[in-house]
Amino acid sequence: MLDRLSHHTLLRHLLLTLVAGAALVALTYGLSPYRSYQLATGAAYLCATAGLTLLVGLSGQLSLGHGALMAVGAYACALTSAELGDAGTTGPLLLLLPLAAAVVVTAAVGGVVGLAGARLHGPYLPELTLTLTIVVPSITTTFADRLGGDQGLSVLVEPAPAGLGATFPLERWQAWIACGAALLTMFLLANLVHSRFGREVRAVRDDEVAARLAGIDVARTKVLVFVVSAATAGLGGGLLAVLTQAVSPGGFSLAFSLFLLMAVVIGGIGRLAGAVWGALLLVVLPDLTTSLADRVGSSPALAERLDGNLSLLVFGVVLIVVTIAFPQGIQGLLSSAAARLPRPSRPGPSPSSPTRSSPSRPTSTSSESIDV
Amino acid sequence: MDRFLFLTVDGLARGATFAAFALALVLIWRGARLVNFSQGAMAAATTYVAYSVTTASGSYWLGLVAAVVAGLVIGAGTERLLMRHVDASQPLNTVIVALGLVLVIQAVLGILYGSEYRPMDVPFSRTPLSIGDQPLLSPYDLFVLGTVVAVMAALGWAFTRTDLGLTMRAAAFAPDMARLLGVDVRRMLTLSWGVAGAVGALAALLIVPTELGAHPHATDLVFVYAFTAAVVGGLDSPVGAVVGGLGVGLVLSYVSGYSGSDISAVVILGVLVAVLLLKPSGLLGHTSARVV
Numbered sequence: 001m002l003d004r005l006s007h008h009t010l011l012r013h014l015l016l017t018l019v020a021g022a023a024l025v026a027l028t029y030g031l032s033p034y035r036s037y038q039l040a041t042g043a044a045y046l047c048a049t050a051g052l053t054l055l056v057g058l059s060g061q062l063s064l065g066h067g068a069l070m071a072v073g074a075y076a077c078a079l080t081s082a083e084l085g086d087a088g089t090t091g092p093l094l095l096l097l098p099l100a101a102a103v104v105v106t107a108a109v110g111g112v113v114g115l116a117g118a119r120l121h122g123p124y125l126p127e128l129t130l131t132l133t134i135v136v137p138s139i140t141t142t143f144a145d146r147l148g149g150d151q152g153l154s155v156l157v158e159p160a161p162a163g164l165g166a167t168f169p170l171e172r173w174q175a176w177i178a179c180g181a182a183l184l185t186m187f188l189l190a191n192l193v194h195s196r197f198g199r200e201v202r203a204v205r206d207d208e209v210a211a212r213l214a215g216i217d218v219a220r221t222k223v224l225v226f227v228v229s230a231a232t233a234g235l236g237g238g239l240l241a242v243l244t245q246a247v248s249p250g251g252f253s254l255a256f257s258l259f260l261l262m263a264v265v266i267g268g269i270g271r272l273a274g275a276v277w278g279a280l281l282l283v284v285l286p287d288l289t290t291s292l293a294d295r296v297g298s299s300p301a302l303a304e305r306l307d308g309n310l311s312l313l314v315f316g317v318v319l320i321v322v323t324i325a326f327p328q329g330i331q332g333l334l335s336s337a338a339a340r341l342p343r344p345s346r347p348g349p350s351p352s353s354p355t356r357s358s359p360s361r362p363t364s365t366s367s368e369s370i371d372v
Numbered sequence: 373m374d375r376f377l378f379l380t381v382d383g384l385a386r387g388a389t390f391a392a393f394a395l396a397l398v399l400i401w402r403g404a405r406l407v408n409f410s411q412g413a414m415a416a417a418t419t420y421v422a423y424s425v426t427t428a429s430g431s432y433w434l435g436l437v438a439a440v441v442a443g444l445v446i447g448a449g450t451e452r453l454l455m456r457h458v459d460a461s462q463p464l465n466t467v468i469v470a471l472g473l474v475l476v477i478q479a480v481l482g483i484l485y486g487s488e489y490r491p492m493d494v495p496f497s498r499t500p501l502s503i504g505d506q507p508l509l510s511p512y513d514l515f516v517l518g519t520v521v522a523v524m525a526a527l528g529w530a531f532t533r534t535d536l537g538l539t540m541r542a543a544a545f546a547p548d549m550a551r552l553l554g555v556d557v558r559r560m561l562t563l564s565w566g567v568a569g570a571v572g573a574l575a576a577l578l579i580v581p582t583e584l585g586a587h588p589h590a591t592d593l594v595f596v597y598a599f600t601a602a603v604v605g606g607l608d609s610p611v612g613a614v615v616g617g618l619g620v621g622l623v624l625s626y627v628s629g630y631s632g633s634d635i636s637a638v639v640i641l642g643v644l645v646a647v648l649l650l651k652p653s654g655l656l657g658h659t660s661a662r663v664v
Contacts (some may be wrong), residue, residue: 062464064409064471116648122607123407124648126467127599130409134596136636198605239474254476254592258471309482323468324457339518 057270106234385619447569
């Protein structure tokens with residue numbers, strides 16, 4: 001049974017996803033509303049970090065604009081839900097259609113950005129995505145009558161379905177929505193990594209000329225992987241909009257885009273399981289540094305300056321140290337530690353997704369490709 | 373027509389600072405084949421150096437010198453202490469480290485100075501002088517243009533006429549050959565970063581006082597404009613950086629002058645997308661951007 005499972009990538013991923021889903025549902029019953037909300041936020045981040053780690057690790061391209069792409073998704077979600085609300089739509093459609101709009105619109109924006117930047121060799125994609133991130137506030141101010149300027153928009157969200165009981169906390173419902181979307185994203189991306197397309201993307205990353213000789217349309221592949229990555233960021237942004245029930249440009253600053261990148265780097269570039277670690281860090285670290293700032297900052301003025309800036313400082317230092325000293329990230333360290341443990345040998349080829357960032361990586365780590 | 377002339381001159385004066393900043397990016401790109409994404413944050417740090425020195429001493433010029441020296445030290449120090457230790461076989465790694473540096477610099481500036489804008493003085497009047505009835509350049513604009521032209525001329529002379537400049541170019545274009553001929557390529561790279569840091573500091577100090585003043589994020593947009601200018605110019609060409617910088621300055625000036633809103637940043641995004649879609653090698657790039 002286990003044998004057959006290890007041969008069927010799709011089946012294995014499906015089973016893992018279902019198990020993870022059941023575990024998460026059980027988990028939410030043990031969490032306080034605040035923790036449930038944090039879990040939901042982490043799941044929303046996970047959509048974006050999973051897409052970003054796919055882009056950076058699998059295709060070797062860098063985006064400094066995934067925060068901006070999340071903003072696109074969030075605004076698309078907000079505008080669609082407002083339209084639907086005006087039209088009198090209620091029920092599941094009021095949730096699903098805005099999220100679908102977030103994915104579609106962000107994928108379209110990703111298509112334009114990808115066509116301009118992703119087919120080129122050089123610093124053009126980071127530059128273009130950086131510009132996108134910087135101009136988000138200008139765009140929302142310029143089209144203030146539609147996008148609400150600095151104030152942003154509010155998002156129409158219905159409470160948890162009545163069928164779940166009157167005392168069902170909203171936060172648990174939010175956690176279910178966000179975790180469901182994140183699991184779906186992870187499932188699709190994990191299959192994508194192991195698909196023909198995933199192999200083509202890796203071939204392009206490792207040697208564009210050889211890939212082209214093998215009949216792969218290099219530019220198309222690079223643009224497509226950016227579109228996929230943008231779509232997941234859009235879903236993450238849409239989820240954030242649903243969770244906070246509001247969208248404003250302030251939440252999607254350049255620092256936020258850099259935080260997403262940092263999460264991916266620390267988790268381990270190119271590893272979907274690493275994206276989970278990254279999303280977790282994004283939720284936990286700001287809390288930690290805020291309480292640290294309160295403890296260090298003796299005067300209120302100093303505490304105010306430390307607040308926020310201290311997490312920037314910690315994140316920046318961690319980003320530099322990890323890139324120089326531990327380029328394989330948390331998940332890389334974990335899987336090389338796991339490889340050192342004695343384990344029974346298993347028949348059959350184990351799937352692996354080679355990552356360029358760590359040539360010395362052990363090859364038999366079937367758990368890493370989708371460890372949700 | 374009068375307004376057009378005024379906007380043109382104003383755009384050229386702003387564009388000159390973008391050109392200088394773009395030149396700093398091109399210097400490092402030619403030397404190390406990487407874009408210094410922390411250039412903007414480094415320049416923001418040097419404007420605070422100028423602010424502190426000027427506030428303490430009362431002299432604008434002392435602040436200017438301090439900022440340029442600080443830029444030189446920060447630039448060279450970044451290469452020597454940080455970039456040299458990054459695994460350069462992965463181009464992404466250098467970019468990620470530079471971005472980490474952006475976070476660190478902006479956080480430190482925020483902790484030291486807070487997040488309010490610190491207005492900075494300029495040494496000359498910013499009221500435009502009139503020729504006939506036509507208001508044109510302010511004395512400060514003239515100072516900016518003169519400074520940038522002088523810096524360009526000095527760099528041009530240094531890179532084409534002096535031994536050190538020729539050695540730096542050799543180290544940038546053919547590192548292996550230069551090494552065989554006895555050039556200390558690493559030292560030349562450190563020097564390139566230092567010069568770029570100093571030029572970036574000067575450019576930031578020329579433009580930041582004309583806006584809201586020193587701020588940890590004061591140079592974010594300047595960096596984006598300068599990077600766009602460098603891409604428009606071809607990323608590889610100093611002359612292209614100057615042309616691109618002036619072009620970006622003109623576009624910004626016309627857009628904000630005629631539409632009167634803050635749409636200019638969005639327009640720059642459009643310019644960048646258009647250039648990358650239509651002519652990714654830039655106007656004056658020698659080595660074309662590879663489209664596979």
